Amino acid sequence: MALDKTYLEYAHRSHGMDHDRYDWSMLSDRPAVTWPGGKKLALWVNVPLQFFPLDQKGEPFKIQGGMTMPYPDLRHFSLRDYGNRVGIFRFLKAFDKYGVTPTFAMNTELAKRNPYLLNTIKERGNEVMCHGMHMDALHYGGQDKQIEAQLVQDSLTQLRELTEQNVTGWLSPGRNESENTPELLAANGVRYFCDWVNDDMPYTFNTQQGNLWAMPLSNELDDTFIMLNNLHSEEAYAEQMIDACDYLLKEANEQGGRILSLNIHPWMLGQPHRIAALERVLEYVMDQDVYSASASDILDAFTSQLKAP
Amino acid sequence: MKSDPGFYDYWPYENRPKIRWPGGKKMAFWVAPNIEFYELNPPVNPSRKAWPQPYPATQGYSIRDYGNRVGHKRQMDLLDKYGIRGSISLSTALCDHHPEIIQMCKERGWEFFSHGIYNTRYTYGMSEQQERDMIKDSMDSIYQYTGQKCAGYLAPALSHSELTLDLFAEVGTELFGNEGGIYTCDLFHDDQPTPIHTRSNKPFVSIPYSLEMNDTIAFVVNKIEPRRYGQMLKNNFDRLYAEGDESGTIMCIPTHNYQVSCPHRMKAYEEALDYITSHDDVWITTGKEIADYYLEHYYEQAKADIAQKGAAHKRTAI
Numbered sequence: 001m002a003l004d005k006t007y008l009e010y011a012h013r014s015h016g017m018d019h020d021r022y023d024w025s026m027l028s029d030r031p032a033v034t035w036p037g038g039k040k041l042a043l044w045v046n047v048p049l050q051f052f053p054l055d056q057k058g059e060p061f062k063i064q065g066g067m068t069m070p071y072p073d074l075r076h077f078s079l080r081d082y083g084n085r086v087g088i089f090r091f092l093k094a095f096d097k098y099g100v101t102p103t104f105a106m107n108t109e110l111a112k113r114n115p116y117l118l119n120t121i122k123e124r125g126n127e128v129m130c131h132g133m134h135m136d137a138l139h140y141g142g143q144d145k146q147i148e149a150q151l152v153q154d155s156l157t158q159l160r161e162l163t164e165q166n167v168t169g170w171l172s173p174g175r176n177e178s179e180n181t182p183e184l185l186a187a188n189g190v191r192y193f194c195d196w197v198n199d200d201m202p203y204t205f206n207t208q209q210g211n212l213w214a215m216p217l218s219n220e221l222d223d224t225f226i227m228l229n230n231l232h233s234e235e236a237y238a239e240q241m242i243d244a245c246d247y248l249l250k251e252a253n254e255q256g257g258r259i260l261s262l263n264i265h266p267w268m269l270g271q272p273h274r275i276a277a278l279e280r281v282l283e284y285v286m287d288q289d290v291y292s293a294s295a296s297d298i299l300d301a302f303t304s305q306l307k308a309p
Numbered sequence: 310m311k312s313d314p315g316f317y318d319y320w321p322y323e324n325r326p327k328i329r330w331p332g333g334k335k336m337a338f339w340v341a342p343n344i345e346f347y348e349l350n351p352p353v354n355p356s357r358k359a360w361p362q363p364y365p366a367t368q369g370y371s372i373r374d375y376g377n378r379v380g381h382k383r384q385m386d387l388l389d390k391y392g393i394r395g396s397i398s399l400s401t402a403l404c405d406h407h408p409e410i411i412q413m414c415k416e417r418g419w420e421f422f423s424h425g426i427y428n429t430r431y432t433y434g435m436s437e438q439q440e441r442d443m444i445k446d447s448m449d450s451i452y453q454y455t456g457q458k459c460a461g462y463l464a465p466a467l468s469h470s471e472l473t474l475d476l477f478a479e480v481g482t483e484l485f486g487n488e489g490g491i492y493t494c495d496l497f498h499d500d501q502p503t504p505i506h507t508r509s510n511k512p513f514v515s516i517p518y519s520l521e522m523n524d525t526i527a528f529v530v531n532k533i534e535p536r537r538y539g540q541m542l543k544n545n546f547d548r549l550y551a552e553g554d555e556s557g558t559i560m561c562i563p564t565h566n567y568q569v570s571c572p573h574r575m576k577a578y579e580e581a582l583d584y585i586t587s588h589d590d591v592w593i594t595t596g597k598e599i600a601d602y603y604l605e606h607y608y609e610q611a612k613a614d615i616a617q618k619g620a621a622h623k624r625t626a627i
Contacts, residue, residue, distance in 0.1 A: 001434065001435075001436055002434070002435065002436035002438075002439055003354070003355075003434045003435055003436075003439060004352075006352055007352050007354070007430065007434075007435075007439070008430075008439055008442060008443060008446075010402060010426065010427070012348070013402045013405045013406070013426075014405055014406070015405065015406065015408065016406060017349075017374075017406070018346075018348050018349055018350075018406070019349050019350070024378075024406070024407065025378065026377075026378055026379075026381070026382060026409065026410075027378055027379045027382070028382040060362070060363060061361075061362065140362065140363055141362065141363030141364040141365060142363045175367060175368055176362060176367060176368070177365060177367045178365075179364065179365055195367050195368075195371075196367055196371040197368060197371045197372045197375060198370075198371035198372065198373075198374035198375045198378055198379075199375065199378055199379060200375075200379050200572070218571075219368065219372065220372070220571045220573065221571075221572075221573060229532070230528075230532040230534075231532060232532070232534050233534075236534045236536070239534075239535075239536060240534070240535060240573040241573065243535065243536075243572070243573045243574075243575075243576045243577070244571075244572035244573035245572075246576065247572040247573070247575045247576060248572045251383075251572075260572075
């Protein structure tokens with residue numbers, strides 16, 4: 001019994017990362033930034049607006065939050081649709097009440113299917129980033145490159161037409177990528193994407209089609225991660241956000257501006273028994289003198305403070 | 310395959326020879342940050358997949374990288390604040406990838422022990438020679454980068470062979486004589502050190518490294534809320550501290566910078582560390598210092614007690 005000798009060879013065992021996507025850098029070593037108005041903590045509230053197809057293919061895997069029952073899984077289809085009909089309007093009220101500027105990550109398919117919701121978002125004037133075509137149109141390793149290229153192009157082009165926005169942000173469905181996804185995004189005019197969760201601040205992500213910004217959208221603080229995956233209570237969700245806010249604010253005061261990113265789903269936190277937890281969090285965070293802004297505005301504020309190369 | 314690994318004998322928790330730690334303390338406390346490197350595209354192991362998704366596994370890889378980019382400094386600052394030196398369970402390739410982290414820990418007098426080379430290279434399927442080479446490579450790296458003679462082992466990603474402990478003990482002797490390869494964190498059968506049988510019969514102990522208090526087990530496997538984790542740490546401490554009246558106990562908190570150093574988990578962790586270190590009768594130490602002290606003062610006594618109780622048990626059985 002033995003493994004192939006390559007199993008004990010370490011081709012990338014050298015300084016920095018084991019790939020060339022981004023440079024190795026510790027957050028605590030980077031220059032301090034300050035948000036507009038002298039604020040220390042930026043609040044990025046990111047709202048995925050999602051369409052989960054009833055005829056889910058699950059290629060190459062079934063996405064969390066998707067269909068789990070034999071076809072037709074009316075239970076999960078309609079529970080997710082609830083977010084776009086009911087939950088989102090609870091969200092919007094809460095955002096307005098507490099003066100929060102949200103960013104919407106929209107499936108292009110949902111924008112096509114739901115003109116009322118699309119217009120509601122457009123009229124508010126909030127930033128929309130592309131969340132891929134829909135929740136069963138995954139980007140994944142081994143995917144045919146031409147198919148993925150078409151998917152990226154269609155998702156972005158159509159969403160730009162529908163929203164009449166430039167759409168420079170991207171969040172992959174399931175936050176899953178192929179090895180080509182970053183190049184395809186850069187080639188299609190994307191400026192920042194939110195799939196990687198290795199930082200609490202923006203950093204430069206290399207692609208052969210020009211660089212992207214990786215924006216730090218925490219998955220650990222995601223409402224579905226905490227309540228659907230970890231099965232924590234609404235109360236525990238709120239406590240975790242408040243503890244995170246306190247901690248990041250303290251670190252921001254010591255080391256320089258930080259971002260509290262809340263990825264929240266209307267089909268999860270928009271339920272009647274959960275919305276109060278979100279309101280509690282927003283009330284608490286907005287009381288802390290934070291910079292509540294869109295993902296693009298936060299990124300602009302960040303890049304404007306970088307020294308010219 | 311064996312029905313029992315045979316590393317240790319049954320040894321009831323009651324009526325053991327009494328342990329007192331240096332300074333007469335009744336409890337030893339150590340924190341073991343796992344500082345790990347996971348590869349984005351590791352070679353395939355026949356027994357275990359590194360990532361659930363086809364390459365690139367963006368999510369799993371990047372949250373672990375968060376531990377090094379963001380989390381390490383947070384936990385290190387916290388341990389500094391409470392006068393705790395970490396005992397690092399180290400993916401030793403991190404010496405090459407992120408020597409900045411190694412340097413910071415070295416300056417603080419932290420201990421480095423081997424957790425394999427990468428946490429994406431599993432022991433499963435290795436020949437004896439391959440596993441020996443991997444362990445030796447890891448111990449060599451620690452010595453080369455830190456000057457420390459690696460004393461402890463936690464197999465990479467807790468992937469073992471039947472020979473893992475034997476090989477670690479033997480390579481330790483080969484490299485550093487009696488100073489190298491003296492303790493393991495791979496076994497979870499006890500709250501006190503236990504003499505371990507190895508092929509070479511060298512003095513070798515299991516040091517309690519609690520899987521139950523391990524943040525990744527708590528947060529990822531058991532899906533525990535951060536504040537409850539903080540409470541569990543305090544409860545674990547309270548009981549072991551009380552039992553220390555009878556004989557010295559050990560509490561270990563194994564951590565990961567991609568788990569406990571996330572912003573929503575630091576507060577509860579800090580509260581637990583603050584609570585634990587506010588008690589007087591605690592020896593705040595490292596894994597190696599516990600192993601050294603135990604081997605010097607209690608190892609032979611423990612072996613004799615185990616042998617005597619085992620023999621008495623056999624006589625009763627007859």
